[in-house]
Amino acid sequence: MGEWGIIAALAARVPTGPLTEIGIGDDAAVLATPSGSVVAAVDLLLENRHFRLDWSPAYDIGAKAAARSLADIAAMGAVGTALLVGLAAPPALPAGWLTGLADGLAAEAARAGAGVIGGDTSRADTVTLSVTALGDLAGRPPVRRSGARPGDVVAVNDHLGASAAGLALLTAGLAYGSAADGPAAEPSPAAAYVLEAHRRPQPSYEDGPAAARLGATAMIDVSDGLLADLGHIASASGVSIDVAASALPISIGLREAARIVEAKMPRSSVTDAADTTSDTALHWVLTGGEDHALVATFPPATDLPSNWRVIGTVQSSTGHPGTGVTVDGAPYAGTGGWEHFRDS
Amino acid sequence: MGEWGIIAALAARVPTGPLTEIGIGDDAAVLATPSGSVVAAVDLLLENRHFRLDWSPAYDIGAKAAARSLADIAAMGAVGTALLVGLAAPPALPAGWLTGLADGLAAEAARAGAGVIGGDTSRADTVTLSVTALGDLAGRPPVRRSGARPGDVVAVNDHLGASAAGLALLTAGLAYGSAADGPAAEPSPAAAYVLEAHRRPQPSYEDGPAAARLGATAMIDVSDGLLADLGHIASASGVSIDVAASALPISIGLREAARIVEAKMPRSSVTDAADTTSDTALHWVLTGGEDHALVATFPPATDLPSNWRVIGTVQSSTGHPGTGVTVDGAPYAGTGGWEHFRDS
Numbered sequence: 001m002g003e004w005g006i007i008a009a010l011a012a013r014v015p016t017g018p019l020t021e022i023g024i025g026d027d028a029a030v031l032a033t034p035s036g037s038v039v040a041a042v043d044l045l046l047e048n049r050h051f052r053l054d055w056s057p058a059y060d061i062g063a064k065a066a067a068r069s070l071a072d073i074a075a076m077g078a079v080g081t082a083l084l085v086g087l088a089a090p091p092a093l094p095a096g097w098l099t100g101l102a103d104g105l106a107a108e109a110a111r112a113g114a115g116v117i118g119g120d121t122s123r124a125d126t127v128t129l130s131v132t133a134l135g136d137l138a139g140r141p142p143v144r145r146s147g148a149r150p151g152d153v154v155a156v157n158d159h160l161g162a163s164a165a166g167l168a169l170l171t172a173g174l175a176y177g178s179a180a181d182g183p184a185a186e187p188s189p190a191a192a193y194v195l196e197a198h199r200r201p202q203p204s205y206e207d208g209p210a211a212a213r214l215g216a217t218a219m220i221d222v223s224d225g226l227l228a229d230l231g232h233i234a235s236a237s238g239v240s241i242d243v244a245a246s247a248l249p250i251s252i253g254l255r256e257a258a259r260i261v262e263a264k265m266p267r268s269s270v271t272d273a274a275d276t277t278s279d280t281a282l283h284w285v286l287t288g289g290e291d292h293a294l295v296a297t298f299p300p301a302t303d304l305p306s307n308w309r310v311i312g313t314v315q316s317s318t319g320h321p322g323t324g325v326t327v328d329g330a331p332y333a334g335t336g337g338w339e340h341f342r343d344s
Numbered sequence: 345m346g347e348w349g350i351i352a353a354l355a356a357r358v359p360t361g362p363l364t365e366i367g368i369g370d371d372a373a374v375l376a377t378p379s380g381s382v383v384a385a386v387d388l389l390l391e392n393r394h395f396r397l398d399w400s401p402a403y404d405i406g407a408k409a410a411a412r413s414l415a416d417i418a419a420m421g422a423v424g425t426a427l428l429v430g431l432a433a434p435p436a437l438p439a440g441w442l443t444g445l446a447d448g449l450a451a452e453a454a455r456a457g458a459g460v461i462g463g464d465t466s467r468a469d470t471v472t473l474s475v476t477a478l479g480d481l482a483g484r485p486p487v488r489r490s491g492a493r494p495g496d497v498v499a500v501n502d503h504l505g506a507s508a509a510g511l512a513l514l515t516a517g518l519a520y521g522s523a524a525d526g527p528a529a530e531p532s533p534a535a536a537y538v539l540e541a542h543r544r545p546q547p548s549y550e551d552g553p554a555a556a557r558l559g560a561t562a563m564i565d566v567s568d569g570l571l572a573d574l575g576h577i578a579s580a581s582g583v584s585i586d587v588a589a590s591a592l593p594i595s596i597g598l599r600e601a602a603r604i605v606e607a608k609m610p611r612s613s614v615t616d617a618a619d620t621t622s623d624t625a626l627h628w629v630l631t632g633g634e635d636h637a638l639v640a641t642f643p644p645a646t647d648l649p650s651n652w653r654v655i656g657t658v659q660s661s662t663g664h665p666g667t668g669v670t671v672d673g674a675p676y677a678g679t680g681g682w683e684h685f686r687d688s
Contacts, residue, residue, distance in 0.1 A: 046468050
């Protein structure tokens with residue numbers, strides 16, 4: 001298609017966005033920022049590191065790339081307003097792949113209410129995506145990582161761990177059943193649920209600004225894993241955080257995906273064989289990244305709507321080294337039944 | 345260093361920027377936009393396509409990456425306020441290379457008055473940079489590509505062609521003298537000038553907002569080459585543009601670099617042997633990209649300061665197919681004395 005053809009084709013497929021004054025096609029875009037500030041985040045996504053062309057259709061890769069950056073905007077309590085997309089791709093990729101990517105980007109930008117206002121394309125041997133998301137705070141102060149206070153409750157707005165479960169099925173070759181099930185078997189409903197979660201997370205962006213209005217003291221989106229991301233809040237806020245394992249949402253689909261993995265994979269030596277399945281599902285919930293759920297801390301008297309589930313409490317910093325995050329009062333050392341195998 | 349170590353090391357070396365409310369270290373940055381809009385552009389830069397690690401030190405790669413995006417902001421008539429940088433790099437790159445890159449980015453951001461407010465890092469087999477620049481119009485309307493009107497003058501604020509000359513010397517292996525000159529010869533002053541121009545263009549960013557205040561009707565930075573970029577203005581504005589070859593600034597250093605190439609390279613069959621050297625220099629000026637000079641159109645009565653040199657005129661569209669840009673009244677068909685060789 002050539003660079004200009006690609007840009008024109010992509011530009012025609014993406015939303016403009018209500019605040020866009022100048023979109024794709026000039027030296028730079030111009031976006032209205034009526035509230036006097038702009039929120040901005042960039043993410044780089046590389047083929048075979050962040051996605052695989054044989055594991056995800058182009059549409060899902062585009063949608064997930066948009067979601068990753070837009071979730072960062074939501075985690076500040078802001079509304080996503082615009083994306084700028086850098087795309088490097090092999091010339092041999094079919095045009096339909098590129099338009100699929102653009103359609104996925106467009107769909108996710110539209111879910112968040114954002115326009116795609118700028119881009120750059122280049123040839124490369126592998127696919128690289130750079131997504132910059134811009135957002136608006138509507139005059140509210142941003143919700144930072146550093147505002148959690150002892151006594152606050154910790155709450156999450158969505159399920160966790162499904163993306164990690166989907167990745168585990170893909171990595172183990174179990175997404176479509178094992179060879180013993182026959183070739184090209186349809187994924188089970190549970191497998192389909194976690195595969196979809198891995199390929200195309202759909203964050204509830206509106207919960208970010210809503211959390212800010214509810215008085216959230218700190219917030220982050222779960223991109224590295226619940227414990228790791230709570231660790232960022234604990235570190236930035238100078239507090240400890242304890243998570244109650246029994247309060248964590250573990251969906252039926254996630255439990256079923258854990259059973260698929262456990263039935264087919266060798267047991268790790270560190271796994272407690274008596275309760276392997278729930279260990280695996282819990283491990284995904286505690287450590288799985290890329291779900292892009294929002295986890296926030298709120299003053300204890302906050303009247304949280306039902307989409308927020310309290311999963312822990314903020315405590316004074318123990319002063320001990322470590323991440324500052326515990327599960328049921330103790331450091332989490334679980335690895336999941338499949339972890340040993342995956343790392344080998 | 346690990347991802348967090350890299351981010352921390354880079355964050356410590358880059359300027360914050362006067363409008364930065366939240367910089368590197370949270371889910372997203374927050375930048376003040378007191379004038380009610382933000383200008384934004386993204387560029388993707390790939391190793392072995394946009395730069396080579398054996399041709400440029402890390403500092404220059406960082407500085408040039410910043411310049412490329414900041415020049416887009418200046419070309420809208422805006423002041424650069426912030427950069428967000430995505431960096432993928434092989435883990436084996438020495439830490440000094442990464443800090444060199446950060447120092448170059450920092451220096452160029454500081455030249456423009458911008459902060460580095462966000463970033464993302466990843467491992468990859470080759471170096472990839474994504475630079476998003478944000479800018480501020482201070483309440484002025486943006487200077488678009490589409491505003492040139494018949495009768496306007498075309499003016500450029502800096503020399504052109506030096507980056508292409510430097511690239512030609514590097515491509516031909518003539519940067520440090522030919523093998524006949526002995527090994528590791530120092531580059532001649534002319535070669536050093538064009539090599540520096542290629543490795544580290546230093547756009548005069550302040551000329552962008554100044555051109556807007558002077559009443560520029562259209563503007564672009566010379567990233568693809570003067571004729572190509574004037575073609576973007578001609579196309580967007582629905583006009584033709586004629587460039588006067590005799591008015592183009594051709595520096596002594598560029599003429600000397602042309603002599604170096606012509607003395608060592610086989611002559612192309614299309615070159616007029618009687619005036620090869622000036623053909624080569626003129627070709628670089630007309631077609632060489634990456635100088636990031638600004639070229640703008642102004643109403644004819646504009647009292648232009650001395651840093652702007654008038655090089656052509658805007659005319660009614662001829663309606664003929666083509667780029668809409670002529671040199672001395674005719675389509676430019678020159679190729680430079682080295683072009684044939686370079687393309688072989």
